[in-house]
Amino acid sequence: MSDIKIRRLLFALTALTLLSPLSSCFRSNTDTLYSLPEASDEYANLQAKLNEIINAGAEYLPPASGPNRQSVQLKDLDGDGVYEAIAFFYSPGDKPLKIYIFKNVQDDYVIADVIEGNGTAIDSIRYIDMDGDGVLELAVGYKISASLKHMALYSMKGLQHIQIAEADYSALASGDIAASGDAELIVMSLPTADTPGQIQVISMKSDGEVVKSSAGLPADVASITNLVTGKLADNIPGIFLDSKGTDGSVTTSVFSYSGDTLKSVPSNAGDALSVRSGMASSDINKDGVIEVPYQRALLQQSSTMYYVIDWYSFDSAGNRHFVFTTYHNDSDGWYLILPDDWRDCVSVRREDAVSGERTIIFSYIPPGGADTAHYDFLKIYALSGAGRDERAKLPGRFLLSSDSDTIYAAELLAPANSYGITFSQQYVQTNFGIVYTAWMPGVM
Secondary structure (H helix, E strand, O other), rough: OOOOHHHHEEEEEEEHHHHHOOHHHHHHHHHHHHOOOOOOHHHHHHHHHHHHHHOOOOOOOOOOOOOOOOOOOEOOOOOOOOOOOEEEEEEOOOOOEEEEEEEEOOOOOEEEEEOOOOOOEEEEEEEEEEOOOOEEEEEEEEEEEOOOOOOOOOOEEEEEEEEEEEEOOOOOEEEEOOOOOOOOOEEEEEEOOOOOOOEEEEEEEEOOOEEEEEOOOOEEEEEEEEEEEEEOOOOEEEEEEEEEEEOOOEEEEEEEEEEEEEEEEOOOOOOOOOOOOOOOOOOOOOOOOOOOEEEEEOOOOOOOOEEEEEEEEEEEOOOOOEEEEEEEOOOOOEEEEEOHHHOOEEEEEEOOOOOOOEEEEEOOOOOOOOOOEEEEEEEEEEEEOHOOOOOOOOOOEEEEEEEEOOEEEEEEEEOOHHHHHOOOOHHHHHEEEEEOOOOOOEEE
């Protein structure tokens, strides 16, 4: 199927699912689907097959979460260059959750396989090639009850499903943890009153052998907020799991993954790996190694408390290594890497007196100085609204970055490198960055 035909079919299927929300009312409006513009032969044939299933009493029930949530999805499951259609239904009776696999045979779609499952809904689906053979495995999450989800992993060789692994879970993720070219499946389950929490990695050998390795989660984990994979400081693959505890604090659990074996990395830092709010572990300096954020309070100029983030990498022995410090202004969407010589002598305050100007002021506080003894040396502006271009060019201001809604600019309030600390126009421009937020990378 050509790229143009695929795009047309995707458009038609999107329109189909928009016109047919998850209810039986779809069946009363099927005639209107034929008025969609330029429906391809592939779409018309597929629609006819889908209507047969619906007319037999089924209803669309797409995955409720994760990256793939359409009622009908197109994927090349068997690696032959032709897209299969995967459709999700609820049909009353035994094993009511149905996943139909349609194969495209000369512009006609025929049912190649039907995966059936128990539960109240399909929670999620992920398509991953775990053994490098070009055929995608399917990780399907079934919602069994309000508090229980169950994952089934299917091999799809020959477009015929065979269950090769299963597990109860709280969250799922996938990725090439070991940078081997093959994907692994990550299964996380939160602790309960009866069972400890754990994280499990499921991988496959080239001969199809399924390998599992697991490690425990802290006993007080209440929810998972972020997961990212990357290198530890000693170049060993790792998993970094940010979670919220029962007391509301956010901490990070670090795991090494080498030789198909998952191990918990001990904390030799003398405290929790990280304690902060709103920040996620990430490769903040883009060196391939994941850094973990620690929150640290700044000196105060007023009753309002401000914080900076000290970023650390970890090796597989649990030793942490300081990388650098950032000030993150999440509300305005920017951050600044701070020089080491700002530590313990710089504070910030907010100033929003001018409409359309959200301003952070950096101040120097001499060692041992009183709370009121501060010397302003840098302003960073987030400029929005009409006239932001002109305001960014006011005398003394210099450009940092911009997007369609906001211009970021700065102004030195003292000569460069005053007070014995490092700052200049070049330093600020080089070390300024935009905050890009992402929802739980890899997690569904």
